Amino acid sequence: MPKDDLARFCCRNPDCDAYGRRGGDDLLVIDRFGKAGHRLLYCRICKARFSEFKGTPFFNSKFPHDEVVAVLEHLAEGCGVRQTARLAGVDKDTVTRLARLAGRHAEDSHDELVAFSPRDPRGPAR
Ligand SMILES: [Zn+2]
Incomplete structure (x- = not known):
């Protein structure tokens, strides 16, 4: 092994x-x-x-990983919660829960990987 x-x-x-x-x-x-x-x-x-x-959306999920990924991919492509629920065949509350978990995971990843955000070139301070 x-x-x-x-x-x-x-x-x-x-x-x-x-x-x-x-x-x-x-x-x-x-x-x-x-x-x-x-x-x-x-x-x-x-x-x-x-x-x-x-710490990921997969933790304690009763759904197979590919279904979790399908839900998150639909959201990432801009589908709404109800639309994602219909397309992925899950409840809308499941979509909301997975979106929150993925958002928290993304926030943690951002905080770990990005030391600082570059200035916004279109922002008021240059
Ligand atoms: Zn330890």
Whole structure:
């Protein structure tokens, strides 16, 4: 079995010294669960266990990942909530919930990856 690549993962426990630190050897795969074999990760530093999908719209979703992706792709293409619900075959409340989760995940990613936003060239201050 190939070694699990955990370079993009980090401990999700805010109280842990390894929180947010990627690329180390702090994490291990200790179990797989569900039909798709999702990985349960373990932090050697704080002993926390968490799903590899914690903090994403896939976490604890009863929908298959491709359905979640389909919902988010429809929204990204500009479809409204009700239109997305009809096209993806899910409830409109599900669309709203997934959109909120994806938005939170995108905000977290932005805060981690973007050190500062460039000035708006059309803004009042230059
Ligand atoms: Zn930890």
